[in-house]
Amino acid sequence: MRIAYFSPLPPKHTGIATYSRHLAQALSAHAQIEFFDPQPGETGALDYAARPELLLSLHWYDALLYHFGNNPRHHLDMYRAFLLRPGVVVLHDIILYYLMAGLGRGGLLQEFLFNYGPLRLGEFFELERDCQNGDVLRYRQPQRYPLVKRILTVASGIIVHSETSARLVRSQGARCPVHVVPLLAYPPMLEPGAPTTRAQCRSELGIEPDELIIGCFGYNGPTKRLPIVFEAVARLRERLPCRVLVVGEADALNRDIAASGIVDRVIRAGFVDDERFGALLRSIDILANLRFPSMGETSATLIQALACGIPSLVSNDAWFAELPDEAVRKIGVGPNEAAEVAAALLELGLDPARRAVIAEAGRAYVAEHCAPAAVARRYAEILAETARLEQIRRRRLGLEGLAQALPPAVPLGQASPTGALTQAAKSQADGPRSGLADERGAPLADDR
Incomplete structure (x- = not known):
């Protein structure tokens, strides 16, 4: 074939x-x-x-x-x-709104009419009014129009x-x-990582042996909930020695870090190649992989984290809610989200045995479904x-x-x-x- x-x-x-x-x-x-x-x-x-x-x-x-x-x-x-x-x-x-918005206003209008018909044309003009400077690529509610x-x-x-x-x-x-x-699962993630590689990577990042490192990986747009993670870490400042490692590009990252008051608790790695990505993933203790609202996506980063035994926090929504409860730590979406994240980080941060149980369940899930x-x-x-x-x-x-x-x-x-x-x-x-x-x-x- x-x-x-x-x-x-x-x-x-x-x-x-x-x-x-x-x-x-x-x-x-x-x-x-x-x-x-x-x-x-x-x-x-x-x-x-x-x-x-x-x-x-x-x-x-x-x-x-x-x-x-x-x-x-x-x-x-x-x-x-x-x-x-x-x-x-x-x-x-x-949700492919932004892909279709890349066609320009005329192309987006054609797609809108094909999807929803002329009787809903008024909604298109409302959509335009909601966009900053009329730029359809800056619409903030793409989940309303999957296109x-x-x-x-x-x-x-x-x-x-x-x-x-x-x-x-x-x-x-x-x-x-x-x-x-x-x-x-990516084959390199299914192989045992060398302890020396993890230790070397943490040393290069200036991480102390007793520090808990929470990782946020991939393109960190608004749905990735980084401000929630930062707020949770800020709440734990006096209770848990932890920092956040942000790997990948991010929208408004400097503003979000400054607003949270944890500038000294964030390590930024930017966009990295696959080999470095894998090394950094193995260097963390917990993955924060929140997503809301869902664009109907899944997360390859989460699968790789589970494959190499990284306990992970996920939003209890969409695909993430389908995952076995024992393989991930699920966080509810809503007004108490930051408090739930803080509680989960404190629970897992103080209990290495609990982290190990979740890690093993995550590995088992990947082995069964993602080979x-x-x-x-x-x-x-x-x-x-x-x-x-x-x-x-x-x-x-x-x-x-x-x-x-x-x-x-x-x-x-x-x-x-x-x-x-x-x-x-x-x-x-x-x-x-x-x-x-x-x-x-x-x-x-x-x-x-």
């Missing part, structure tokens, strides 16, 4: 890139994989944004796999390519990582099969079955030659790569209704 694999790849600053690399490594035991990624650097991926004619050869692949997140920087070109040549979609986020309907309409299959996400996808009107496949070989095998089964059903569908419709019914070739040298893809989408939308994208949902034409 040959797979055209669309995803951001390392060293791009997104957890989806790291996840995709590990998944592809495991999946390569079942299939030949060709990577597609704009501005691929040294990865060897095919840059379909700079060379959109590459999309005209996708009919030679047995399966097309698209990894979608909510960041337009990494997924906007992929979205346009997907509308031209649909396939199986891995939804890492169910995922077009992907669900066009895709030949959907893969999500939790039952919560599957319910959300089905409630949004998915027309294709929806599959739940657990996140996979790379098992996850990859499930992906291979889904892709093979989807390809088989697609062939049957084409034969029934008398469209055996559908793959060769290509849109007009896009001339090279367009003003912008994304403009070229958009022009191809326009051609597909305006031409005869012979392609999969036309059949299940018209592509966008806005390129702002």
Whole structure:
């Protein structure tokens, strides 16, 4: 089986890139994989944004796999390519408001109307008024408008990582099969970490042997609840020797730290490569992995923490609420959130035996559900079955030659790569209704 694999790849600053690399490594035991990624650097991926004619050869692949997140920087070109040549979609986020906002006001308006119809047009103008300086990328309530309907309409299959996400996808009107496949654990995290590496890493960070280190990892946006963690640590200043290690980029981090009054209790590592990420993860004592409101996402960082035996705090909401109670420490969302976090940190900080029990339960959960070989095998089964059903569908419709019914070739040298893809989408939308994208949902034409 040959797979055209669309995803951001390392060293791009997104957890989806790291996840995709590990998944592809495991999946390569079942299939030949060709990577597609704009501005691929040294990865060897095919840059379909700079060379959109590459999309005209996708009919030679047995399966097309698209990894979608909510960041337009990494997924906007992929979205346009997907509308031209649909396939199986891995939804890492169910709320895709910000991805669609990356299309500009006109593109967002088209998506809004496709999802909710003209009778709700007034809500779009209210949305605009709620945005700072009218910038639709600054809307603060994206969970109100998932804007995922077009992907669900066009895709030949959907893969999500939790039952919560599957319910959300089905409630949004998915027309294709929806599959739940657990996140996979990264192989390096499944191997025992060297105690000397942990000690060295802590020493480099200036951590005292008796200090409790709470880790916050990944892109720390507003839903990651960093101010709550900082407030909890501030409450424990006189009761527990602890500090917070923040790894990854973060919105308004300086302001949040200053507001909490714990400048001396925060260690900042910024964005790091995968090897350093793993070393820092093993250096902490507790992971704070709060998420609210949920965008329908799961957390690869949490799975890696559980794999290497790091007890973790999670919000008792969405996918995190599905996890076994014994494998994580769940925190309620609401007005008492900071107090609950402080109580949990105090409980676990003063009781190493309790931390060890949770750590062992977390390892057991990952071993049972997240083994790379098992996850990859499930992906291979889904892709093979989807390809088989697609062939049957084409034969029934008398469209055996559908793959060769290509849109007009896009001339090279367009003003912008994304403009070229958009022009191809326009051609597909305006031409005869012979392609999969036309059949299940018209592509966008806005390129702002």
